[in-house]
Amino acid sequence: MSYFAEQNGQPMKEDFLHYLWQYQYFDKTDLRTAGGEEIQVLKPGHRNADAGPDFLGARLRVGEVEWNGAVEIHLRASDWERHNHQLDPKYDQVVLHVVGSHDADVTRTNGSPIPALALSPRIAPELLRRYQQLMEAPAAAPLPCAPLLSQVPDITRTMMVERALLERVELKADALTALHQHLGDDWEATAYHALMAAFGFQKNSEPLARLAKSLPLAVLRRHRHDQRQLEALLFGQAGFLVDNEETEADAYIQDLKQEYAFLRHKYDLTEAALAVHEWNYLRLRPANFPPVRLGQLVGLLHARPTLFDALLTAQSVAALAEFFQAPAPEYWRTHFRPGRAGKVPSLGKSSIDLLITNVVLPLRVAYARHVGQSALVESSVALLTELPAEHNQFTDVYEALGFTHRSAADSQGLLSLHKNYCAPRRCLHCAVGSRLVRQPRIVG
Structure with missing residues (x-):
């Protein structure tokens, strides 16, 4: 051996x-x-x-x-x-x-x-000892280097979190670049698909992404000025316009159902439609129910004629927040699902912050790389410093260990650090782990 x-x-x-x-x-x-x-x-x-x-x-x-x-x-x-x-x-x-x-x-x-x-x-035996000390940390330990962090300068931690942030942004931008190429280099369609998936907020991202695929933006554009037809297309294609004990006496839903039947035949949409059972409601608050999110999307598509241009040219978080606050149709402000009444809140600030982080930022970075505008990459990433820090089970661990956590830029960096370095124990690829392992170079 x-x-x-x-x-x-x-x-x-x-x-x-x-x-x-x-x-x-x-x-x-x-x-x-x-x-x-x-x-x-x-x-x-x-x-x-x-x-x-x-x-x-x-x-x-x-x-x-x-x-x-x-x-x-x-x-x-x-x-x-x-x-x-x-x-x-x-x-x-x-x-x-x-x-x-x-x-x-x-x-x-x-x-x-x-x-x-x-x-x-x-x-050097000491170099090897330090390496093994990191590798032998218990699997349950949140950070292998936690007991040794006091030996690492703050600047090393900060630089590593910034590096992890940029890697996370680049990875998301890569996904949108691939989507852009798949959609025939259409940035407007790319923004549409990205927003549709993001409005699912994880639980329903997958069915909303499939809905976008089954209902091309080119079809929706023809009916953008008619909100009722947009509703019929989106809710019908999503599988929500079905008869049950809650909807059979609802005149509004019955009207949308008739409109969808006409449009479905016109655009030959039947085979691509989703079924109502494909949507997730488990452990969701009513404000996050799929029909509520879909109603908000209808309001956005109706009120914002150009998604991509608006997201690209917004100069601040406030301007982007205003973009996302397009009102949903009146029915979906008073119904959590077809036929079930209830007061529905508008899209909340925390949801808007997530959309800026997960859609606007990577979309702008993907475009900036495509056209060679490095300044746009920097200004887009800087938007995260205007957003509040996200607190969850992962970021809380780093914050407790003394990592700076003041904005969404810090949160995104810490989440990337956890996922790509700490959890898979890639300590030697991390500036913090590398700093702990290395010794003064032996000169031969």
């Missing part, structure tokens, strides 16, 4: 070797291959996020020869053949095999040998 297993009773993860190579945190005194040739690391290369070797663009001197190519990393050298790299031409560019322990010689597809560097005896 390697030095790592002997000292800690269990094998380490390969990402630790990636970390060591990327930042060169190992003793480079008399650095040599397993075959005894001298090694000089002129450039370690950059991490490869796609298929193929782990690091690309490395520059090394092995013996008297300078090499430019890739570096592949494994816990054991024999993992090379276990992964069938000797049969894969993508790995022919590897010029150095960096391993925890060297238990086998390896070759390229043409049989030429690849020099190997074993890191086992070159790692």
